[in-house]
Amino acid sequence: MNSGELLNLKALAENRAGFARSALFDRVSHLLFEGEGELSPEVRILIDQILTGLITHVESEVRKKVSVRLSTLKTAPHDLTKLLASDEIEIARPILHHSPVLTNEDLIDVIDTKTTDHREAIAKRPVVPAEVSAALAASKEPKVVEALLANMGAAIPRAVFGDLVQLAEKVESVRRPLVGRKDMPKDLAHKMFWFVSAAMRHTILDKFAVDPAELDTVLAEVLVEQDAKAAQRAATKGNWSMGEVNSLIAKLKAGDVPGFTTSLAQVVGVELPVAAKIVADTGGEALAIACKALGADRSQFTTIFLQLDYKRFGQARPIAHVQNVSKIYDLMPREKALAQVSLWNAQGASVARAA
Numbered sequence: 337m338n339s340g341e342l343l344n345l346k347a348l349a350e351n352r353a354g355f356a357r358s359a360l361f362d363r364v365s366h367l368l369f370e371g372e373g374e375l376s377p378e379v380r381i382l383i384d385q386i387l388t389g390l391i392t393h394v395e396s397e398v399r400k401k402v403s404v405r406l407s408t409l410k411t412a413p414h415d416l417t418k419l420l421a422s423d424e425i426e427i428a429r430p431i432l433h434h435s436p437v438l439t440n441e442d443l444i445d446v447i448d449t450k451t452t453d454h455r456e457a458i459a460k461r462p463v464v465p466a467e468v469s470a471a472l473a474a475s476k477e478p479k480v481v482e483a484l485l486a487n488m489g490a491a492i493p494r495a496v497f498g499d500l501v502q503l504a505e506k507v508e509s510v511r512r513p514l515v516g517r518k519d520m521p522k523d524l525a526h527k528m529f530w531f532v533s534a535a536m537r538h539t540i541l542d543k544f545a546v547d548p549a550e551l552d553t554v555l556a557e558v559l560v561e562q563d564a565k566a567a568q569r570a571a572t573k574g575n576w577s578m579g580e581v582n583s584l585i586a587k588l589k590a591g592d593v594p595g596f597t598t599s600l601a602q603v604v605g606v607e608l609p610v611a612a613k614i615v616a617d618t619g620g621e622a623l624a625i626a627c628k629a630l631g632a633d634r635s636q637f638t639t640i641f642l643q644l645d646y647k648r649f650g651q652a653r654p655i656a657h658v659q660n661v662s663k664i665y666d667l668m669p670r671e672k673a674l675a676q677v678s679l680w681n682a683q684g685a686s687v688a689r690a691a
Contacts, residue, residue, distance in 0.1 A: 365402055384413030391419055400427045407434040421446055425453040432457035440465055447471045452480060459483035464490035473500055478509050485513035492517070497524050505531050515539055522546060526679055530617065534660060537621045541664065546675040581632045588643040596644075603630045604677055610684040615644065620661040622680075628665050628673035637665050 365387060391399060403420045406412040407430035414437055421431045421438060431438070432446065432454060444467070447455050452475070458464070459472050460483050472484050473496045481500060484490050492500075497514075501524050504510040511532055514520060525544040529537055584603065587596040593615065601611035604626050614622045620641055627637040641661065645653055668676075 365405075380411070380413065384415050387413060388415045388419060391416060396424065396427060399423060403427050404430045406437075407431050408436070410436050412437045418442055422450060422454075425451060425457070428454060429457045433460055434462070440468055443468050444471045447475070452477050455480045456483050459490070460487060462489050466491040466493050466496075469493070470496050476503055478507050481507075481510050482513050485510070485517055488518075492519065494521055494524075497521055501527050504528060511536060515543070520544070523679060523683065526676070527683060529622070530613070534619055534621065537619065538664070541621075541625075541668065541676075545672055546679055548671045548675045581630065581636050585636065585639050585643065588640060588647065591647060593644070593647055600626065600630075606677060606681040607684055610681050613684070614680075618648070620645070620657070621664050624661050624665040625668060625673045625676050628668055628670055629677045631670065634662070634665065638662070 387402075391402075399420065403423070406417055406420065412435065417431060417435055417437045421428050421435070421442065428446075428450075432443075443458050443461075447458060447468070448471070455472055455475055455477065456479055458468065459480055464472070464484065464487060469484060469490050469492050472480055473492075475481075481503065484492070485500070497517075497520060500510060500514055504514055505528075511528065514528065515525065515532075515536060522544045525540050526546070529540050532540070580603065584596055584599050587593075587599060597611050597615045598608065600615065601608045604611065606614075611626075614626050617623065623641060623644065624637065627640060632640065638658070641658065
């Protein structure tokens, strides 16, 4: 740009007529796009000032075209880009999706001040830093959270995963995207076990299976060291004799569900509230895992399941349900069942400490 052109731009900028503003915006925006990489810093500052001052005076279609052109421009004027990012969503979306010029602070400001659609657009950026993910998750808007979880380029801190698990207990649409994340902490995935469907329970047990060799590491995420040792009692239990397991069955046949629960806690090696949660779980998958952990054979498990089912519902449920729950018993090795119960016990102890 020569000095004559610069003077012409300044003259247009000082002219308040509508046609002059439109002409100036058109000329300067073309200059910006055509001169990428060739403009001096001084000229870039002037262009940013002119376009920022004019952007609210031009039609939305013009702003949208400029937004699309600027969205991938590494040298796009920062102030102008920020203004477009806060414009109506159809104009802001290309900028929010792609602009490399926006800082984390810029994005968080848009998250805090604009609409759900703006937040959803940010959640779909190729890379979403952890602090931006945290701001998006704090909105607790299902469509925003779902977009964030579907984005494998989003860095999601453990604490945010914890908040999203709490949200998932109330908002069903968040559950599947959460379980679909490869970086979902195992122990947090298993917190979802208690409120998801039977199909999703199978997915959690398969995808986030807790191997005994990694149990200490997983428990360390839940509890401080001394609590983790107490919570791991189940993993050191030996096989219980046929008579001891049959005594559990006898309590159920006698209708003594509280006595069964207390004995189950002792046999499996968990705290009473955890055993009560296993017994109260209507799906039956938790009971299948507990029976595998304590060393009950398949016949004993089936008897315990049907007796408990009858005591709770007054009748047995369809055989298809029994078969579905039995698959977990059949497929889960005892060592993993012990690790699973230990994790539940640790999480139960953690909740009790926090209460």
